[in-house]
Amino acid sequence: MTRAVPERHDNILAAAGRRFAQSGYRGTSLQDIAADVGCSKAAVLYHFADKKAILAELVARPIDQLRELDERIAAASSPAEAQRVAAEGYVDLAVQFRRETAFLRGEFPGLLEHPPFDHLQHVPERLVRAFAGHSDRPAARVAALVVLAGIAETCGEFIDLPDSELRPALLALVRRALEPVT
Template sequence: MTRAAPERHDDILAAAGRRFAQSGYRGTSLQDIAADVGCSKAAVLYHFADKKAILAELVARPIDQLRELDERIAATSSPAEAQRVAAEGYVDLAVQFRRETAFLRGEFPGLFQQPPFSHLQHIPDRLVRAFAGHSDRPAARVSALVILAGIAETCGEFIDLPEAELRPALLALVRRALEPVN
């Protein structure tokens, strides 16, 4: 029954990703993950320090790229350019990390307000402001949040749709929805 460590590690990560996407972090038990992998709950906790560590590793890469996008947005020189960079960057990110993004967004309010995720809380702010065209008008902020939340929550439902179809569809929608706000 023994299995090489790296494979087991990745198996657990993959199983947790599927479960989290379907039932949320709180709605998934270590027992569920272990059952999917085909090992005991204790084996899961041999490869990961605790349940939060699984989540942390699962969202590490999308979070890193979100932070990188944040810096690219900060480096722009006009609201229009910021919006373009934000739109294309976020769509790419959401498509690339379809499964993670969906539950990452869903768990954000409740889970990412406490350690060890607290420092990530401010990152989406610049994204929202860029989408809103640096406008403080409620209408612009509503539009930005609807699009952002919609992309995040929707992408998980299109796991099987090839990127070649999903990405342009999202980009076209974002451009149509946001351009008149400028």
């Protein structure tokens, strides 16, 4: 029996990440990934059960950290603290996992429909609520949604910008865009 080659496994993940960022999850086929790695589709399937398994492995760390952020938001003692925790935590997550953020743009709602991620169904709404300072005012919710989407879009566009420049720029934008919680 032949053993899986760890290098090939990692190369498949890297190629899939690049393809997903470029064409989206739905716009990428296993054949595309195989061509980028220089192997057959069967070789990709030797390492991964299917495309969902590749995605699951690629997003495992960011998803774990998103779950931790959700727990910190839920534990916040006030709407102002929840807003601060959400803003700083989400910016940190998006900056750290820029590539994953890039390929999840527009894909996150669909991702939540897959069984490995269904435990995260409430996270987007909790993020919006925290960013809005727990306000039900339409203006606060609109600002929260625009800021969240903008962070994801920006991180996807500035893959090569140093963290030390991107993080403060995003946090300054968040502070200007969101209504302060009193």
